[in-house]
Amino acid sequence: MTLPFILIIPAVLAVILAAVLTAEIHRELHTFCVTRYDVSSEKLPDGADVKILFLSDLHDCCYGENNDRLFQAVKEEHPDLILVGGDMLVGKKGCAYENALALLKRLPSVCPVVYANGNHEQRMKEAPEIYDSSYDDYKSELLDCGITLLENESIRIPMPDGTVFAVHGLELPVSTYLKFRKAPVKKRDLERRLGSPQADAYNILLAHNPAYMDACKDWGADLILSGHLHGGLVRIPGIGGIITPQGFLFPKYCGEMRREGNQTVIVSRGLGSHTLNIRLFNVPEVVSIRIRMKTKKSL
Template identity: 25%
Template structure:
């Protein structure tokens, strides 16, 4: 075991040196700093659920996450993002946390709502807290910004999204795992097995706890897909509670709850993205 572990560490060290060398070259630096962070990828996922009401067949849910305004992501990029979201014509829009990188140091908080308010979603716009939204004394700053943007902020809450025929799905929002006060029972305890339920949880690695309840689909962010990935290895680093499920789609637990981990849009700590393009995800639900 020691020999295998040492070899893994050695190889990781070599790869880290390699990626570091690439980023220090002028071409590599320019790509990771200025080009890839602006290469927005739209990922479309068709997902089928037996308990989805027939009226919701074909409903489109758009997820965006981890903007981190203030480091490399600015308001002009946010405005272009809104245009892109509206062009996809979603029915529901979900934001899974981390709006500003350091909320109490961001000087343009009042300019955010007029931009995000332009997002069109006839069945509702919902948001949750990420760790950066609570950090930097940001709890109230974020709440005001997101609610002034026309989003319903879910903090250990569940809401029904209903159609004219009275059929409905539920959307739940768990408070942030790292810096909030998440309450699983309060959030998910009343969900019924026969009703389609979607959970918004910023950090993905608590998925097994969420799957113990009647949740069909968990949407998370937080990891940024590692921000910097090494070919044939994967993310160089992911944050706490984002190390089991780094990006993409997973099946969790005996219930086979679906988990999707979005790579997010901005950057934090380092202003680079390499092999981890910014992403928004469009889920098309099917009965």
């Protein structure tokens, strides 16, 4: 018995829609964009105008041979400082990280590079009995090529225009990344690891997991940079990401910039994927941030 024509039409449309969405997911998993934000602050000196690139969550993905497409995109932005927010590799036993290193080793030729760990690096660091010397080897590669690695540490970076950045790399234990739960991370936990923000500098906090954004804001950073959520895997226009790696729905901070009082929060959608290789309306991104002195006109 043949189906009535009125039933065939929805079936055909469903097949076409599935094919279109599958093609779009494939496209987004193999490309990236540059997302540009403007940030202003009264804490910067007269004439301050600095460009920062933020890279996060590459997960050893590769865009062209030796990640050349990605490196060229970085160069074309002419950044003054590159900040790396962690999870550039995949923290699983036997997983290689050559694609990540192929990019990272070239970055110091562009400008200074500061790196803070994500949960994948932290996993390797905390369990040498599983990962052998993988973390130490990876760390050595980063340091040997001139990258500054912050493990619950801070660094002052003076810029030619008189701007002074204090960059802080927050490192939280793997237990704060468990599925379907949030750890009770508070301001005091950041103070124990990092001390206090520096009053005479513009404070940038690299905090991989935006699930603890309230604590990061309470700590007092001027700019907070996070990743981890991969944009929520699937994004709904006007709403944002749908789900986090920890299983929470519709996270507030997921793949955008928010200004909250005198603080700015930027969460990268990341550059790669792993395990759940899904991206829909959620193109991977290099985040380019132009930071300038706030003028009376912008108040």
